[in-house]
Amino acid sequence: MPVFSRRSLLALAGSTLAAPALAQTFPARPIRLVIPFPAGGPTDVYARFYADRMTRELGQPVVTENRGGAGGAIGAQEVMRARPDGHTLLFGTASTHALYNLVTAQPQYDQAKDFLAVATLGGGPLCWLANPSQPGTLAAFLAAARNARPPMAYGSPGTGTLMHLATEILKREAGGVEISHIPYRGAAPAMNDLVAGTLALAVNTLGAGLPLHQAGRARMLAVASAARAAQAPDVPTAAEALGRPGFTAVLWHAVFAPPGLPEPIMARLSEATNAALADGAFRAQLAGAGIEAAAPGTPASAAAFIAAETARYRPIVDAIRPELES
Incomplete structure (x- = not known):
């Protein structure tokens, strides 16, 4: 039978008691939600909706901060290096956490190892828009x-983005x-x-495309x-439009924490996010902005989804590798 010292027994007892206490006291101050893209884009829109709702769920302000640059890598690295206490989170996307390590020649982080996935949130389906002078159907x-x-x-928001890869898949299909x-x-x-006709x-x-389509400034060919x-x-x-069942492409979003986040804090963040995603009013708010909310889930299901998305896009990234490296 193992023999424990008084110090080790006290440490064990302290850690056992600390876990529920940690969950009860979190959050102790405002939470910083880093958006790794400029203001005004689809990620920024969803992040602000999420921050407002999480403020209600957690009882502390969730403050958004745009830290764009390098395809999302600057903001992501800032969160990766933050103290893992749950007060600094990343509002990541398919581009930062499914595509980054596939398309970047010298990545600054490992999208799977350097972050903990808290939850997937869903997102906006992509659409293709033509100038009104162009033919009116995709075919x-x-x-x-x-x-x-x-x-x-x-045109796309950049080489290696989800929009770029999805259009390359569209061309192949x-x-x-x-x-x-x-x-x-x-x-x-x-x-x-596009609107200018160039x-x-x-x-x-x-x-993002719907207002232009509704105003007649662009014509949406497919979603x-x-x-x-x-x-x-x-x-x-x-x-x-293509006659290809199953063709979908969604700019999904997910919340990430730095590695080392204590499990009680992870559980609290997951619980609050699931409460938001289960709320009909919140889902309706997102739908009004063209965002499809994900179903409630777990950190494990979030990590599995992201791994599957990475595997899904790997073949198309390999196919356009010369363009990425040019």
Whole structure:
């Protein structure tokens, strides 16, 4: 039978008592939610909704802070190096935590090892928008693109982003049609050029593209959701437009903590997030902005989902590797 010293027994008792006490006292001060992209984009919109709701759930202010740059890597690294006490969190995306290590030649962090996934939150399905001078359906646009010389071009928020990869998948599903990629420094500049007529096609989230579509400043050709969007029932899904069942692409979001976060604090954050995701009013608020909320889950299910998404995009990243390295 093992023999324990008085010191080790006291330490064991202290840690056992500390766990529930830690959960009861957290959060002790405002929580900083780092958004690793500039203000005004789809990630920023969802993060602010989430912060407001978590403020109510946790009883302390959840304050958003935009730390854009390097495709989200600057903000991500800041959280990675933060004290793991739950008071600094990252509002990550598919780009920062499924694609980053796939597309970055010299990554500054390991998306799986250097963070703990708290929860997946869902997000906005992607959509493709054409300038109103272009053909009005995806099939007609693709037919015109096949015969265009020089090739037509599409704009994305940047090389290696989910929008870029999803459009490359779209091109392959359409039989390998040639449409040149023009990377922008964010979604807004690409949309500006689309509306101005200097760009034939652009890819964005449903929530960001919907106002332009409704105003007639751009024409939404397809949305990459599983079913037609309630906000745009006239727009077919990409699966419908291509005749390819199962084609979806969602800019999903997730909350991450630095490594070493104590389990009681992780459980408290997960519990509060699940309470938000289960609330009908919160889900309706998100739906109004073109965001599909995820179902409540666990940190383990979040980590499994992110691993599956990384595996899903690996083949397409490998296929466009020359472009990424040019």
